[in-house]
Amino acid sequence: MTDQRGIAVTLIGFSGPKRWVWLSIVLWGIGVAVGIVILLRYSNVPGAPAEPPAEWPAAAPVALSPRHSTLLVFVHPQCPCSRASIGELARIIAFCKDQVDTTVFFEVPPGAPAGFERGDLWNSAAAIPTIRVVADRNAAAARRFGARTSGQTLLYDRSGRLAFNGGITAFRGHSGDNDGRDAIVALLRGEKPRHRATPVFGCALFGES
Numbered sequence: 001m002t003d004q005r006g007i008a009v010t011l012i013g014f015s016g017p018k019r020w021v022w023l024s025i026v027l028w029g030i031g032v033a034v035g036i037v038i039l040l041r042y043s044n045v046p047g048a049p050a051e052p053p054a055e056w057p058a059a060a061p062v063a064l065s066p067r068h069s070t071l072l073v074f075v076h077p078q079c080p081c082s083r084a085s086i087g088e089l090a091r092i093i094a095f096c097k098d099q100v101d102t103t104v105f106f107e108v109p110p111g112a113p114a115g116f117e118r119g120d121l122w123n124s125a126a127a128i129p130t131i132r133v134v135a136d137r138n139a140a141a142a143r144r145f146g147a148r149t150s151g152q153t154l155l156y157d158r159s160g161r162l163a164f165n166g167g168i169t170a171f172r173g174h175s176g177d178n179d180g181r182d183a184i185v186a187l188l189r190g191e192k193p194r195h196r197a198t199p200v201f202g203c204a205l206f207g208e209s
Helices: 002-014 017-043 082-096 121-125 140-145 179-188
Strands: 067-074 100-108 130-135 152-156 162-165
Touching: 017 082, 067 121, 067 140, 082 100, 082 121, 082 179, 100 121, 100 140, 121 130, 130 140, 140 179, 152 179, 162 179
Parallel strands: 067 100, 100 130
Antiparallel strands: 067 152, 152 162
């Protein structure tokens, strides 16, 4: 690998405009490398974890399903990372739509204009068969269930016990195989999951940093 001294020697061999061209290429390469490192670090940093109740809470904004497990997903409608979460949710429903009742809550912050929540993410979620999409005004449902990061997913069994708490993507905005999706599908099929909690990769809900 060429070290800095080697680069300097190489540049000395050029004069005038050529030297500036090579210097620009070197600086561009360094900038690209730094950008990739920053992006990878960002992609791998999870959001704030949820603190959900271990048992289905009283006065919950939706009813616990009496026949199936109940799946809750909390989304900020302007979080680009959550597009992958909606895609993974669609896969879960494709595998297990007859074993779960699902609600996706879209945050509507105070003072938001009418229709704030009804963007591409809302439309994508609403297109998934069997699920219910709800506007979560002032993040009341998210706060009730301790959700703090967009993409937060909770699964409660028929008795109201928390069975899974986490995210359903492996990285920010990354679709594909992940522990969260595998855990939920396993639980809905009556199998033992490898994990019952996973990191959540997404934007903050209700203005948290």
